[in-house]
Amino acid sequence: MSILIYAESAEGKIKKVAFELASYAKKVAEQQGTTVTALTINADDVSVLAKYGVDKVLKVNQADLKTFNAKAYADVIKQAAQKEGAKLVVLSSTTDAKYLAPLAAMDLDASFASNVVALPESTAPFIVKRTAFSNKGFVFTALESDVKVIALGKNSFGLIEANGTATAEDFNPTVTLDQIKVENVEKVSGKVTIADAEIVVSAGRGLKGPENWGMVEELAEVLGAATACSKPVSDLDWRPHSEHVGQTGKPVAANLYIAIGISGAIQHIAGINASKVKVVINNDPEAPFFKVSDYGVVGDAFQVVPELIKKLKEF
Numbered sequence: 001m002s003i004l005i006y007a008e009s010a011e012g013k014i015k016k017v018a019f020e021l022a023s024y025a026k027k028v029a030e031q032q033g034t035t036v037t038a039l040t041i042n043a044d045d046v047s048v049l050a051k052y053g054v055d056k057v058l059k060v061n062q063a064d065l066k067t068f069n070a071k072a073y074a075d076v077i078k079q080a081a082q083k084e085g086a087k088l089v090v091l092s093s094t095t096d097a098k099y100l101a102p103l104a105a106m107d108l109d110a111s112f113a114s115n116v117v118a119l120p121e122s123t124a125p126f127i128v129k130r131t132a133f134s135n136k137g138f139v140f141t142a143l144e145s146d147v148k149v150i151a152l153g154k155n156s157f158g159l160i161e162a163n164g165t166a167t168a169e170d171f172n173p174t175v176t177l178d179q180i181k182v183e184n185v186e187k188v189s190g191k192v193t194i195a196d197a198e199i200v201v202s203a204g205r206g207l208k209g210p211e212n213w214g215m216v217e218e219l220a221e222v223l224g225a226a227t228a229c230s231k232p233v234s235d236l237d238w239r240p241h242s243e244h245v246g247q248t249g250k251p252v253a254a255n256l257y258i259a260i261g262i263s264g265a266i267q268h269i270a271g272i273n274a275s276k277v278k279v280v281i282n283n284d285p286e287a288p289f290f291k292v293s294d295y296g297v298v299g300d301a302f303q304v305v306p307e308l309i310k311k312l313k314e315f
């Protein structure tokens, strides 16, 4: 029996979210006296997973799995879990994983909990802490089935280096592709996707028009961040809909969220609340965003942002 994680990759490179899953699974495995197996699909260098506590890697390398296909990938996860006798399967909360996790749970006849943010409160019964109500509260959920699937909230646990070694084994699951095809909707925003970003630079209607986004993109580039926007901005077609964050857009759980010219409406905050540090730049000291931010600059974005870029470039 082991714990199985699905270690996502993009263009052959293991994603950072996989390291967080590995760190989390290792701690649970230590509690339960078991080991961690990582499933990779068409990833190149998998040895890096050992650094975060993975004991074994099941490597799938199949051309027909090159494009993300939720049903086929869920089927692969099921086969890997059954091969390893895994009682706990841990996925992330990326867009792909949000499709996959409930499907994998269904395939495995397992109970499922999303948005898990901490190590299990207890293992018998198996109780996990999850965010609820647009990240405004927590709930504790007991999973009672034999096999359990959980999805870890992004940046909720962090990375813990274990510096172990992992064995790697080729795994050739049987895949049928006559299944619903789900396009990968993660679009690249700047150089980093919103889901993967440690830092997100987001801007709102305060920027007046799409022609003013150059400074937002420049700030994002300097910081290695993804760009995002408020809902009206994408409704107005100033920015693509893939950048819209909030209650009706993408959730953001970055380490740093910088909001420029965004008022801080409740529907916006609901989607970015899980971010660790929130910085606001707004010329209205009464803007509601200041009430939920960690740091705020009251000022004109057209002066503050270029100045910030200049200072950052001096480092």
Ligand code: FAD
Pocket (backbone or CB within 6 Å): 203, 204, 205, 206, 207, 229, 230, 231, 232, 233, 244, 245, 246, 247, 248, 249, 260, 261, 262, 263, 264, 265, 266, 267, 268, 271, 281, 282, 283, 284, 287, 299, 300, 301, 302
């Ligand atoms: P505004 O409210 O117009 O605010 C612009 C801000 O820019 C102001 O605070 C202003 O002081 C500041 N500003 C102006 N000029 C400058 C300057 N030169 N320098 C600095 N600051 C300046 N919104 C979302 O974002 N995401 C959602 O998912 C979402 N879902 C919704 C769902 C529902 C059902 C509803 C009803 C609404 C939803 N909204 C959502 C919309 C939300 O209520 C707000 O209308 C929206 O977030 C406001 O966007 P904004 O802050 O960019 O614009």
